[in-house]
Amino acid sequence: MSTASTASETRTVRPEEPGKARATIGAIVLVILVVAGGYLSNADWGKLPDIFTEGGRYFSLMLKGLVQNPFSEPYSEYWSAALGGMLESISMAWIGTMIGAVLSIPMGFLAARNVSHPVVVQVTRVILNAIRTLPELVFAIILLLPIFGFGPNAGALALGVGAVGTLGKLTAEALEGIDPGPVEAARASGAPGSAILRWTYWSQVLPEVLAFWLYRFEINIRASAILGIIGAGGIGSVLSQAFRYREWDFIGILLFVIIVVTVLVDAVSGAVRHRIIAGSGVSDAKVEQDAATL
Amino acid sequence: MIELNGVTVRYPNGVVGLDDVSLTIPDGQFVVVVGLSGAGKSTLIRTINGLVPVTEGSLKVDGVEVAGASQRRLRDVRSDIGMIFQSFNLVKRTSVMNNVMMGQMHAIPAYRSLIGAWSADEKERAFQALERVGIVEKAWTRASQLSGGQQQRVAIARALAQDPKVMLADEPVASLDPPTAQMVMKDLQRINRELDITTMVNLHFLDLARQFGDRVIGMRAGKVVFDGTGAEADDAVFEEIYGRSLTADDVLPGHA
Numbered sequence: 097m098s099t100a101s102t103a104s105e106t107r108t109v110r111p112e113e114p115g116k117a118r119a120t121i122g123a124i125v126l127v128i129l130v131v132a133g134g135y136l137s138n139a140d141w142g143k144l145p146d147i148f149t150e151g152g153r154y155f156s157l158m159l160k161g162l163v164q165n166p167f168s169e170p171y172s173e174y175w176s177a178a179l180g181g182m183l184e185s186i187s188m189a190w191i192g193t194m195i196g197a198v199l200s201i202p203m204g205f206l207a208a209r210n211v212s213h214p215v216v217v218q219v220t221r222v223i224l225n226a227i228r229t230l231p232e233l234v235f236a237i238i239l240l241l242p243i244f245g246f247g248p249n250a251g252a253l254a255l256g257v258g259a260v261g262t263l264g265k266l267t268a269e270a271l272e273g274i275d276p277g278p279v280e281a282a283r284a285s286g287a288p289g290s291a292i293l294r295w296t297y298w299s300q301v302l303p304e305v306l307a308f309w310l311y312r313f314e315i316n317i318r319a320s321a322i323l324g325i326i327g328a329g330g331i332g333s334v335l336s337q338a339f340r341y342r343e344w345d346f347i348g349i350l351l352f353v354i355i356v357v358t359v360l361v362d363a364v365s366g367a368v369r370h371r372i373i374a375g376s377g378v379s380d381a382k383v384e385q386d387a388a389t390l
Numbered sequence: 391m392i393e394l395n396g397v398t399v400r401y402p403n404g405v406v407g408l409d410d411v412s413l414t415i416p417d418g419q420f421v422v423v424v425g426l427s428g429a430g431k432s433t434l435i436r437t438i439n440g441l442v443p444v445t446e447g448s449l450k451v452d453g454v455e456v457a458g459a460s461q462r463r464l465r466d467v468r469s470d471i472g473m474i475f476q477s478f479n480l481v482k483r484t485s486v487m488n489n490v491m492m493g494q495m496h497a498i499p500a501y502r503s504l505i506g507a508w509s510a511d512e513k514e515r516a517f518q519a520l521e522r523v524g525i526v527e528k529a530w531t532r533a534s535q536l537s538g539g540q541q542q543r544v545a546i547a548r549a550l551a552q553d554p555k556v557m558l559a560d561e562p563v564a565s566l567d568p569p570t571a572q573m574v575m576k577d578l579q580r581i582n583r584e585l586d587i588t589t590m591v592n593l594h595f596l597d598l599a600r601q602f603g604d605r606v607i608g609m610r611a612g613k614v615v616f617d618g619t620g621a622e623a624d625d626a627v628f629e630e631i632y633g634r635s636l637t638a639d640d641v642l643p644g645h646a
Contacts, residue, residue: 277477278479278492281480281492283468284473285469285495286464286466286471287492287495287496288500292495295488295495296481299483299484299488
């Protein structure tokens with residue numbers, strides 16, 4: 097029945113099936129690259145199965161710390177050190193994000209083609225690209241540790257400078273994507289340039305830019321834990337000390353705190369970001385109004 | 391008074407938008423400009439407030455020369471000219487109030503406008519502008535939550551907040567449904583009559599042009615080919631302007 101219903105009266109020329117040669121070559125190249133990568137990395141692949149034996153042993157060592165009474169010595173100290181360190185890491189990430197956000201606003205405007213002179217755009221983009229190629233670790237080591245010494249100041253600044261690269265670029269791209277209509281309307285009303293930038297460009301990109309900032313905060317929480325390992329304070333510093341003395345139960349507690357807190361912050365931040373971008377819906381008129389005043 | 395004297399506009403790509411146009415529009419007149427797309431209607435309107443630069447000729451608004459004016463001078467001229475657009479051109483992600491405030495930005499110092507610190511007087515002026523178009527209760531709503539007709543009224547309020555002497559409207563009802571189009575045109579007419587604001591509207595619906603135009607200007611290929619009253623602008627005149635016979639598409643559906 098179904099074949100009869102789809103059969104057509106006339107029979108036209110069937111288009112030729114495209115060749116599969118390109119897909120095949122692509123797959124072969126991919127396999128070669130993977131094998132070559134494994135060989136060139138000089139890794140001792142013979143040790144790979146140890147993950148299941150040694151890995152399990154260390155995992156159980158770390159788990160031991162978690163199942164102890166957290167109010168008994170020395171575990172109460174471990175927990176308070178872990179939570180205190182995590183709080184310092186989050187503060188570092190937050191301050192770093194704020195520094196990056198504030199600096200990225202002018203950089204974003206300077207790097208947007210529909211705002212700035214082409215020469216300014218190019219120069220700003222080169223600076224932003226240069227910042228993006230360097231990881232926060234490098235900023236912390238070569239720029240900030242010598243100036244601020246070890247501690248969370250250096251970490252926060254390193255995160256801030258690192259954030260300018262991505263936030264500046266994302267802000268510039270958001271600005272380039274705005275609806276030009278309101279800009280024309282503002283120009284037609286005789287508004288000065290400052291008001292046009294603030295109330296047509298900035299108002300149009302604000303929700304996206306806020307979401308970028310929050311996303312960067314999520315990234316910075318992970319990065320701040322790593323920065324601590326090289327001495328920039330926070331839970332990373334605590335972790336590196338625990339590693340030095342091979343206190344596996346302490347390390348277990350630290351990793352647990354890092355994972356749980358990071359997941360929690362991600363969830364909250366993600367929900368806020370979603371709300372900023374999508375709006376809060378018609379049922380919640382008050383919040384919508386608050387957002388509108390931005 | 392708006393005076394165009396031999397105004398020619400040539401775009402950078404060589405297209406001639408206006409071809410030696412001379413017009414005088416006295417204060418308080420309600421002028422409708424008709425013509426096919428590409429005939430130069432939009433260019434005519436945008437030349438008056440300097441959004442499109444004049445290539446040759448002289449264009450004066452209340453005695454101030456717009457052709458070749460400096461940015462500073464242009465901003466002064468524009469602050470006296472309200473403009474309304476086909477696609478409303480509101481910032482949808484901010485409040486109606488902030489959108490209407492745009493009409494007063496020319497008089498608000500940067501340090502206050504950057505942080506959105508509007509004075510009580512400025513807010514009251516925005517409320518009054520919204521009152522004129524009957525949507526004062528929407529002042530704190532996000533512009534994105536309004537219907538098309540409401541958005542166009544906010545745009546009119548934004549222009550009114552400038553306290554303009556001239557109102558320019560570029561196809562203000564082209565993206566609205568017929569009853570809403572009627573209402574918006576009536577708003578514009580009422581504002582023209584009550585506040586004595588010289589009004590220039592681009593339209594492509596013939597019946598609206600006849601109904602609202604104290605004066606109808608027909609354009610074709612950048613030239614003025616008709617200039618008369620709405621009553622004089624009969625079908626024969628429009629066929630002349632359009633260079634073809636009229637069809638049902640030329641009138642507002644469900645209206646004429």
